[in-house]
Amino acid sequence: MTKPAKPKNSRSRRATARAGKLDRAPLRLEHFVPYRLSILSNTVSQDIADEYQQHFDLSMTEWRVMAVLARFDGCSAREVAERTAMDKVAVSRALARLVQDGRVERSVHDDDKRRSVLSLSVTGWAMHDVIAPMARAHERALLHQLDAEERAWLERILTKLQV
Numbered sequence: 001m002t003k004p005a006k007p008k009n010s011r012s013r014r015a016t017a018r019a020g021k022l023d024r025a026p027l028r029l030e031h032f033v034p035y036r037l038s039i040l041s042n043t044v045s046q047d048i049a050d051e052y053q054q055h056f057d058l059s060m061t062e063w064r065v066m067a068v069l070a071r072f073d074g075c076s077a078r079e080v081a082e083r084t085a086m087d088k089v090a091v092s093r094a095l096a097r098l099v100q101d102g103r104v105e106r107s108v109h110d111d112d113k114r115r116s117v118l119s120l121s122v123t124g125w126a127m128h129d130v131i132a133p134m135a136r137a138h139e140r141a142l143l144h145q146l147d148a149e150e151r152a153w154l155e156r157i158l159t160k161l162q163v
Helices: 010-024 031-054 061-069 077-082 090-102 121-141 148-161
Strands: 104-108 116-120
Touching: 031 061, 061 077, 061 090, 061 104, 061 116, 061 121, 077 090, 077 116, 077 121, 090 104, 116 121
Parallel strands: none
Antiparallel strands: 104 116
């Protein structure tokens, strides 16, 4: 193994040292878009979650699974994980609890006996029909902070960035 060549003059050594420091410089998280989006998402989601956790003993992941099943009845666990961009293990755990608590029903696909089909139960729909309006009210309050043009821009930006 050969050693990297040392810079020949002091200017080169200083430049190399600065470059090394720049590589190790911490991210300025307060300006880092992925971090800011994550913080915003967590804050907004937790505000809504506090309500349904208190009233229904339902986790954020469980609610997201229920919301997907309300919109896309008959999904498999894999499809729920894809639609939510959540970890398959987290979705699987949430589904196990939802099924155990009688909020989701699991059946077998007609054409593929290896595939589970998931649907909200009557109990799940009753919960959904209480929580969904609460979620919409939180969304309205959040968007009320923006004027009509800003809301339109936000929608365009989110659509464009959601690859």
